[in-house]
Amino acid sequence: MSEFKAPITLALSGASGAPYGLRLLEVLVALNFQVYVLISSAARVVLDTESNVKLSGNEDKATEQLSTLVNAKLGQVQVFGKDNWFSPVASGSAAPKRMVVCPCSAGTVSAIAAGASDNLLERAADVVIKERGQLILVPRETPFSAIHLENMLKLSRLGVTIMPAAPGFYHAPKCIEDLIDFMVARILDHLGIEHQLSKRWGYGDADS
Numbered sequence: 001m002s003e004f005k006a007p008i009t010l011a012l013s014g015a016s017g018a019p020y021g022l023r024l025l026e027v028l029v030a031l032n033f034q035v036y037v038l039i040s041s042a043a044r045v046v047l048d049t050e051s052n053v054k055l056s057g058n059e060d061k062a063t064e065q066l067s068t069l070v071n072a073k074l075g076q077v078q079v080f081g082k083d084n085w086f087s088p089v090a091s092g093s094a095a096p097k098r099m100v101v102c103p104c105s106a107g108t109v110s111a112i113a114a115g116a117s118d119n120l121l122e123r124a125a126d127v128v129i130k131e132r133g134q135l136i137l138v139p140r141e142t143p144f145s146a147i148h149l150e151n152m153l154k155l156s157r158l159g160v161t162i163m164p165a166a167p168g169f170y171h172a173p174k175c176i177e178d179l180i181d182f183m184v185a186r187i188l189d190h191l192g193i194e195h196q197l198s199k200r201w202g203y204g205d206a207d208s
Contacts, residue, residue, distance in 0.1 A: 004034035004076055008191070009089050009099040009128075011121045014042025017103030017140035017165050018050040019176075024102055024184045026070040029077065031193060036089055036096065037066060037079045038121045042105065059084065082119040089124035097133035098191055099124060103140040103165060106148050112137070112160075113151040129158055136190055138183070140165040161190055171199035 008028060012021040021043075028035050039047075039055065039062070047053040053069065056062045062079040070077065080087040088094035101108060101121070108121065117123040128135045137160060141148060152162045167173070167182040178198075185198035 002034065003032075003073075005032050006098075007034040007036055007088075007096040009036045009038065009096050009124055011038040011040075011099065011101040011104075011124065012043040012047070013040045013101060013103065013105045013108040013121065014046055015103035015105035015108075015140040016046060016050065017138070018043070018047045018053070019180050020138060020140075020165055020183055021102045022047075022051055022053070022069070023177075023180050024100065024187060025066065025077070027184055027188065027195065027197065028193075029070045029072045031195070032076075033193075034075075035072075035077050036087070037063075037077060038082070038089065038124060039079065040082065040105075040108070040119070040121055046103075057081075080120055082121065084120055085123075087120060089127065090120060092127050092131045095124060095127045095131065095133075097128070097131065099128045099133065100136045100138065100187060100191070101125065102136075102138040102187065104137040106139065106141050106144075106151075109137060109139055109148065109151045109155070113154045129160065132159070134161070134191070135159075136161045136163055136187060138163050138165050138187065163187065163190065170201060 059081050067077045111122045112125045117126045167179040173179050181197045188195045
């Protein structure tokens with residue numbers, strides 16, 4: 001039996017918002033989940049630009065880098081390259097039932113809506129949909145065009161949760177990290193994972 005909780009797939013695509021994805025990874029690791037990580041080529045550029053994380057294109061090296069960054073245990077975080085079709089996430093017989101794309105670019109939304117499956121990230125999302133698992137997309141774009149909205153509506157009707165990176169302010173955030181935690185907390189809520197990251201509406205503090 002694994003020492004970790006059931007794996008969750010976390011994908012980062014090329015939208016702005018890399019700190020959301022990194023914080024979500026950090027929290028999932030702290031809560032002892034195993035995390036399969038998928039990172040698009042554009043996401044590597046965004047990670048470097050927004051978080052100063054220069055991630056290797058090599059799976060093993062990237063796994064080591066992210067594991068160190070979020071203080072993961074050995075084997076807790078696994079990075080899979082975009083062409084690794086032998087990874088667990090590529091098949092319905094092995095893929096986790098829960099997947100989050102955070103941040104999710106408009107292009108990735110479009111590819112998932114079309115069932116393109118041209119790379120492992122798109123294939124993994126397609127698998128979760130066909131297996132009737134839980135897929136959460138966190139788009140970070142503004143404004144949304146009619147194309148974006150139509151693609152998101154199509155996916156929503158298929159049971160995909162569309163959760164734009166639009167943090168609230170009722171918890172009186174005092175820093176950017178508070179806004180990031182707000183969104184990560186909402187993602188965890190929808191995954192059914194208990195946490196104490198952010199104040200809830202009508203409650204005085206995060207652990208109320």
